[in-house]
Amino acid sequence: MKKFFEAFKKHTLTGISYMIPIVVAGGICIGLARIFGGTQFTDGSFAYIVNQIGSAAISFSVPVISAGIAFSMAGRPGIAPGLAIGMIANNVSSGFIGGLVGGFLVGFIALKIKENIKPPKSMAGLMPVFIIPVLTTLISGLIFYYIIGKPLALVLAAASNWLISLKGASSVILGFVIGAMRIDMTGPLAQAAYAFSTACISSGICGPMAADLVAGMTPPLGVALAVFMARKRFNLAEREAAKAAIPLGLCFITEGVFPFLATDPLRVILSCTVGSATAGAIVMALGVEAPIPHGGIFAIPFMTNPFGFIIGLVVGTVVTALVLVALKPKVSGGNDEKEKELDFDVNF
Numbered sequence: 001m002k003k004f005f006e007a008f009k010k011h012t013l014t015g016i017s018y019m020i021p022i023v024v025a026g027g028i029c030i031g032l033a034r035i036f037g038g039t040q041f042t043d044g045s046f047a048y049i050v051n052q053i054g055s056a057a058i059s060f061s062v063p064v065i066s067a068g069i070a071f072s073m074a075g076r077p078g079i080a081p082g083l084a085i086g087m088i089a090n091n092v093s094s095g096f097i098g099g100l101v102g103g104f105l106v107g108f109i110a111l112k113i114k115e116n117i118k119p120p121k122s123m124a125g126l127m128p129v130f131i132i133p134v135l136t137t138l139i140s141g142l143i144f145y146y147i148i149g150k151p152l153a154l155v156l157a158a159a160s161n162w163l164i165s166l167k168g169a170s171s172v173i174l175g176f177v178i179g180a181m182r183i184d185m186t187g188p189l190a191q192a193a194y195a196f197s198t199a200c201i202s203s204g205i206c207g208p209m210a211a212d213l214v215a216g217m218t219p220p221l222g223v224a225l226a227v228f229m230a231r232k233r234f235n236l237a238e239r240e241a242a243k244a245a246i247p248l249g250l251c252f253i254t255e256g257v258f259p260f261l262a263t264d265p266l267r268v269i270l271s272c273t274v275g276s277a278t279a280g281a282i283v284m285a286l287g288v289e290a291p292i293p294h295g296g297i298f299a300i301p302f303m304t305n306p307f308g309f310i311i312g313l314v315v316g317t318v319v320t321a322l323v324l325v326a327l328k329p330k331v332s333g334g335n336d337e338k339e340k341e342l343d344f345d346v347n348f
Helices: 002-037 046-059 061-074 076-091 095-116 121-165 169-184 188-202 207-229 236-250 254-263 265-285 296-302 306-327 337-342
Strands: none
Touching: 002 046, 002 061, 002 095, 002 188, 002 296, 046 061, 061 076, 061 095, 061 188, 076 095, 076 121, 095 121, 095 188, 169 188, 169 207, 169 265, 188 207, 207 236, 207 254, 207 265, 207 296, 207 306, 236 254, 236 296, 254 265, 265 306, 296 306
């Protein structure tokens, strides 16, 4: 069972890694269109054309994740069938989930064909370029159309309608949960939240991604702020790490908090989770939408209500810092006289 989950994670992350540049490119183009022309576009205008380009790029996100998963499982023979199933997933409105399931379906069928069909040596060269792609496309396509596609489309439609209907307290709760899933920083829970938020973008729902972005930026920024607020509670290595944590956090690289996790995991995880959950809830409450699944502060100009995102980021960072300072004991010794003169501490 452990090997199964490890393989599932590997193939899924491979597909997502191929999909992210597609979503980033499309999201930035759509964001630029909003900057140039607001939310209403005149047909044929520059903003309209840029928006069309972005929408075209986003439309490839599902085929690409499907092909990426199939490639991870079956190699190059899985790419063409994966793209085909991804397009079918788009056509039947099963979206990201359809692409995900379709990718695994294609990979599984391609592997079975490879294992069970043994052509003569003279025809072995046809397997990866003809036999496997054609049979896999046909078999997986028929299965997806007649068995899998429509049920998944119903599930996705229900989920999309639920997300769109979220207002007030409900959206705050969703943002809080997405932020709290950063409890393992860049582990399975955080990756699941990121995958969910990215899937929402491909369905035209960009609020969850704003919550995930701010939740991923808050931990390193909050811990760095805690260091500057209460230097005596951190050792020299942690103070040096805080300098690097700031640019990393601003660029949505949560790994900037790892040096602090190594020395004091429980307190750091608790404070970062509280701060990230707070930031996610605020961003969702303020109606922030992020069409780009990465970029940190560079994605802010393309967001809906960018000031709301900044408010959530600042509040989440401060909350993280205050909780960590309150929990963290002072480090005994290790300060030279010059450091003592520069140190200041927050007493609780």
